[in-house]
Amino acid sequence: MELSARKRRILADMGIPIWRARDGAFPGLPAAVPAADPPAAPLMPEVESAQAPGAPSETSGPLVSPADVPVEGGVAALDWPELEARVRDCTACAELAAQRTQTVFGVGDRRARWLFVGEAPGAEEDRRGEPFVGRAGQLLDSMLAALGLDRRQDVFIANVLKCRPPNNRDPSPDESRACRGFLDRQIELVQPEVIVALGRIAAQHLLGTDQPLGRMRGSLHRYREVPLVVTYHPAYLLRKPQDKAKAWQDLQRARACLTSAPGG
């Protein structure tokens, strides 16, 4: 099938070699990822490398079950408007609450089949109140488009932290813990068929592990009962575009977890 100019652009942006694309479940989009890693990929540091040889194709689940983590502030029974208000008014992390422009709750379909989880808002997200609206967000949108998905109607996108950490530093363990209940409740309310963890911080947080990203990629995990796939953070892919094809592989793995036909 002839690809439209738009889809060619999306695939090129994703680093997917068009000559390898095959039609499949999603007409006009590649059904399978390149069989091998992209030839141009340089050796990556261990932390970002592919799955360890011999690692199982599906892990048994988080080392620390998120269900065991106490829900902060009694959010477990809140509905969407109540949860959103609770996030908006949260001052659990004094530094973040003092410096934020606004909280960044999440965006998309609140009963989406796909849930994408990032790390924390950056400067642009803090300004606009929406996750992934900077450069990394544009790449995420391209990744979604390559899957035939739109951020407003087919997926829900949230972060581990709902406030921007100053200078885009990593979330501290205390901050992640304080925000945990909000994300857990979002996941309960969305009831996604698959979760995609974007980057190490989101993956470690959701799986309750300190494993490096390279160990978590390439396996099918579970958050409670929900299949969870770990992939690179879009900001990392902006720095290392040669790994986009591996990210596409991860997204294919996630798509295979959907329990019914796409669009059905």
Ligand code: URA
């Ligand atoms: N990076 C993230 O992890 N989340 C955002 O919302 C933006 C950038």
